Amino acid sequence: MSDDPRQLLRAMFDAAVGAAHPSVCLPQHLAKIEPPKGRTIVIGAGKAAASMAAAVEEHWKGGPLEGLVVTRYEHGAPTSQIEVIEASHPVPDAAGREAAKRILEKVQGLTEDDLVLALISGGGSALMALPAEGVTLEEKQAVNKALLKSGANISEMNCVRKHLSAIKGGRLARAAAPARVVALMISDVPNDDLSVIASGPTVPDPTSREDALAVIAKYRIDAPEAVLKHLSSPDCETPKPGDAIFNRVENILIATPQGSLDAAAAVAHKAGYTPCILGDLEGESRDVALVHAGVAKQIANHGQPFQPPVAIISGGETTVTVRGNGKGGRDAEFLLGLTLALEGFGDISAIACDTDGIDGVETNAGAMMLPDSFARAQAKGVDLKALFANNDAFTAFEALGDLVVTGPTRTNVNDFRAILVPKRANGCHAGAAPATASEGLGGQLLRILGLQK
Template sequence: MLRAIFQAAIAAADPALSLKPHLPAPGKGRNIVIGAGKAASSMAAALEAAWPDVALEGVVVTRYGHKTPTQKITVLEAAHPVPDEAGESAARRIMAAVQNLQPEDQVIALISGGASALLTLPAPGLTLEDKKLVNKALLASGAPISTMNRIRTQLSAVKGGKLAAACAPAKLVTLAISDVPGDSPAIIGSGPTWYEGADYRMIATPMMALEAAAKKAAMPYKILGDALEGESAELGREMAALALRETGPMLLLSGGETTVTIGSGKPGRGGRNTEFLLSLAIALNGAKNISALAGDTDGIDGTEDAAGAIITPDTLARGRALGLDATQFLNSHDSYSYFKALGDLVMTGPTMTNVNDIRAILIN
């Protein structure tokens, strides 16, 4: 059931289903497509399918391994979460694609989570190496995504509406998949095409995914919010206390993006979802009627190859049988290794979309 709930949340954010209803009419002049993010390629493919007879051109950039086939729109790949030279080259090609446009032209911007790192063009006076160092420091700091993206905007020649300005005088329409708390257009991908009064259309959000997950479960549920933040381990303890007060059957759903503050020590392997789950399991201490899944809807928890993991009432007992100390793994930020040893990782591969994390706690 937990796996089915998670898959329903991912399916709700599939551009193949969610993009077409939000499209404008084709432009009278050129129709140029630009974009960036983990879902940029699948969004481009969905746009081509929706407009088979429209002459489309343009370029988008996505994360390595997230490319899908397209016929008219060029798809480039670059690094995430720390930017690389391919991301800088892609940003320059995207900026070049919107030069010398006319009022009758239309630009469709496809923006999704991950765009901030993938669309990287240093501001004057800065280098790509400067941006890499800042990104690495931010990722280890425990700062919320909204803070990280505000800082990234100040260091960029394309974020914070600068890409939108380059599209003038053409009409600009942005189709976005939100992966940030509050769905703020200025925060999604650091807002490259956002400005006050922009034509900005949300085609998928974390709340849509949570509602789809609740519908799939077909049981009593509570959505605790789509914008939960804070330390992953602390949220695990808070959710355990909440779950222990509930009587089943009940499904507790939540979304948002927590953080893991690494500190000065060398971390193990893991992402915010597996860290949350290991903390949750320790706090539940084998409660017999509670299981949970937490995963990133893009299929990648942090930088690992797992979307997340599942815990069951015997998670700690099975770990002890293998000689594993759950608390030690949590303290060393090595939650991925713990769940891998138990065979409890959730492996989806790249999902080609991203509406942030989904956490489901099942009380029966």
């Protein structure tokens, strides 16, 4: 492995993406599914849906296939038996609505001898957008756009989406009954909550319409009257845990954010870095950046919780409360916040990218921060603080030439962040002692951040 931090960071990101690619993670699970006596209907939604469909076609040994999946524009993959439709993400469009309508039609009228193979991945909630009766696509788009700008987390957004949908929140499973349903799922959510991935079309919904109304009130969303009327009606409620319609439904995780973090950690370890995995994190991107900066400084200055060289690795999905009118997704926003928090501190380098290859709605997966990024910005006259205030992280890293551009990866396990803290020439701060393994990382972080003695 090269000593160049840029190459190591990119290799870690590539390993994280590769571990979650359907061609790698899907075949072993597909082989365990018993073929049906009747038809096999393949449906799916998400940023990985097309590549999952292609993997199914290559590895399925159970007879003829038919079906339809919907994925994001430019995330398609060649298939011969399963139709692939592309639609808009993160704001739904008419193509997604028509795809969802056709998917719902394909699973209706089946028998107990039939199998519905559902390929579900992150992004499916917006891509498979079939508004509930009485709600128009335009009204659902308005709510979705407002939620995206509000700072609501993915669980909150999907709670609202489920209750405005005719297909999500377990409704797809209800439509497919009495057929057997097996869902192969790639997780892009904290704690791998099956009911949140793509708004859980095959999963019981533990949230309620009252929860959805509470989210709208919490973030002061100016929802259309038809939306509020729909959420106020008991008829909009989703199927709940314990409902008999889920007796013949099996939901299987085939790739998770943790698996990708582990893959990246293995690359870092091979390069001589001690991996420090913080796990799946939520919160404002700029706040999460401050936490990471604090951890990096503590490692560099005091060798706590680990002696450098250390690779700090995290995933999850942060949020951005949009206050400016700049360009940039949550990963670039995180990295610009980290750059400002460190201001060239030590020889620290970092990467922050979305594993689907698209950070927000821009053309980049994310960006990199190198030890000289802050100095180069000053030399170029790039006002990082002003750009940060305007939510314009894309412009900042574009000016520095530090955007990471991969194109669509055709998978999605959410954000990937890695920070390299190299060994200092003069070692750690005198008298510092590394944290003990028995203390536990949670306690270590609390102490690092000054919240615990």
